Amino acid sequence: MSLAPEQSNCSATNFSVYAEKFKALSDSKRLELLNMLCVRGSTCVCDLVEEMSIPQSKLSYHLKILLKANLIHKETKGTWSYYSLKEEEMNHLLSKELCCIINPPSK
Numbered sequence: 001m002s003l004a005p006e007q008s009n010c011s012a013t014n015f016s017v018y019a020e021k022f023k024a025l026s027d028s029k030r031l032e033l034l035n036m037l038c039v040r041g042s043t044c045v046c047d048l049v050e051e052m053s054i055p056q057s058k059l060s061y062h063l064k065i066l067l068k069a070n071l072i073h074k075e076t077k078g079t080w081s082y083y084s085l086k087e088e089e090m091n092h093l094l095s096k097e098l099c100c101i102i103n104p105p106s107k
Helices: 005-012 015-024 028-040 045-052 056-068 087-093 096-102
Strands: 072-077 080-085
Touching: 015 056, 015 087, 028 045, 028 056, 028 080, 045 056, 045 080, 056 072
Parallel strands: none
Antiparallel strands: 072 080
């Protein structure tokens, strides 16, 4: 059985990387946070705490998971941290690269 050209490129895909990204997306608070960063752009953590209405420790937990999954970017300015969405990474989750892994080739 031969693979279609686009499928053969997927054989080297690191499935654990995708699993980590989708696990990061599997929480409603993290999805809300990503949406907020998408709409607002780079946002100070102090504003996120206020907007999300959750304790700073819980926000930090969610941000850590999103950072580990490489879905957001952190920039420190003085004593504050600013977070922004990594649009390219988010686009990869819906890309042909991933679709060829879970969608069989048409016959």
